[in-house]
Amino acid sequence: MSLTLSRRALLGAGVLTLAAPRIARAQAVTLAALRASGKLRIGIEATYPPFTMRESGVITGHDIELGTIMCRSLGITPEYVDVVWSGVIPALYAGRFDMIMSGMSYTRARMERVSFSIPYAEAGQSLLIRNRDTNTIRAIEDMSGKVLGIKLGSPGETLHPRLAERITAARGRGFADVKIYDDHPAAYLALNQGTVDGVLNTLPTLAYVIRSQPTRFAVIRGIGADNYAGFACRKDDTEIHAWMDEQLRTLRANGTLRELQLKYFGLEFNLPETIPEPVA
Incomplete structure (x- = not known):
């Protein structure tokens, strides 16, 4: 990876x-x-x-x-x-x-x-996905073979190796790639453009994203511990x-x-x- x-x-x-x-x-x-x-x-x-x-x-x-x-x-x-x-x-x-x-x-x-x-x-971690992918990505395990976006220096950077192990154990393959960005807005843009398939961030922040763009994105909760x-x-x-x-x-x-x-x-x-x- x-x-x-x-x-x-x-x-x-x-x-x-x-x-x-x-x-x-x-x-x-x-x-x-x-x-x-x-x-x-x-x-x-x-x-x-x-x-x-x-x-x-x-x-x-x-x-x-x-x-x-x-x-x-x-x-x-x-x-x-x-x-x-x-x-x-x-x-x-x-x-x-x-x-x-x-x-x-x-x-x-x-x-x-x-x-x-x-x-x-x-500050619990959740996963932001495209709204059109809600039928195929319903849990973190569904990110098997997909590309994850995270922000440099964020909790997601620390969490993603453990998530990869969890996904591999469940599905036989972890993330296809992990792309790191200087800030979350850049990661959201990449998600919208199809460069990544999911972005890790805290639930409160993603709740704000959903409120501002309800038809574009959706959130998968319970990705990491509270x-x-x-x-x-x-x-x-x-x-x-x-x-x-x-x-x-x-x-x-x-x-x-x-x-x-x-x-x-x-x-x-x-x-x-x-x-x-x-x-x-």
């Missing part, structure tokens, strides 16, 4: 591997320092709707609205930094920003490098970590999180109170 990567994707993968380990900082960022600066720089990827996206050149989405609400508690303004997702953790430790949003799901590798908040979104997403900060920034958790608990209790979920996803998340054991 071959992996199709662009030169940019290959460079991104190399940066992620070499630069991701935790880098010691001279001083932790405190909430007092954030108040003094008047802003919180937040790393996002503006190609991950409805979490973070661009509309008419303006960055918007669920996490943008949520981050703005959270920053009001400190009397500061969020400053969103758009970054290639494969380099988001190295950029955090390089000091480009002090917090990560954009639906970052829990993985063991990431938890070794950053401090995660409690969950704020579901998983969730949280915010992240550097290990040393303990005050930011505590503030993230406090804000999420407050906004969950007063109904703000539910309102945003219904607004952007059309569904309400079933979230655990604490960080679950990562699926990978």
Whole structure:
């Protein structure tokens, strides 16, 4: 099975591997320092709707609205930094920003490098397929001999080898090929054009895709184990970590999180109170 990567994707993968380990900082960022600066720089990827996206050149989405609400508690303004997702953790430790949003799901590798908040979104993997293929692709095993599309640095990149083993055990042959893209919109375009037969992504994000293009795509649920997403900060920034958790608990209790979920996803998340054991 071959992996199709662009030169940019290959460079991104190399940066992620070499630069991701935790880098010691001279001083932790405190909430007092954030108040003094008047802003919180937040790393996002503006190609991950409805979490973070661009509309008419303006960055918007669920996490943008949520981050703005959270920053009001400190009397500061969020400053969103758009970054290639494969380099988001190295950029955090390089000091480009002090917090990560954009639906970052829990993985063991990431938890070794950053401090995660409690969950704020579901992140279980599902499979996006063409609507016309619903009669032939009803489960992940039906992807035997077909081409899978995944995004570089996403949970799907970690999950697909196990899926290939599962499909091979059931049908005698795994994926015909796996193509890797720099972002999910590029993978969706490839799916629509017939270059790939299915794209892995989280259920909330695919629910948004279906809402916007109901006649073009369909979703196969239950592809992988349940998983969730949280915010992240550097290990040393303990005050930011505590503030993230406090804000999420407050906004969950007063109904703000539910309102945003219904607004952007059309569904309400079933979230655990604490960080679950990562699926990978």
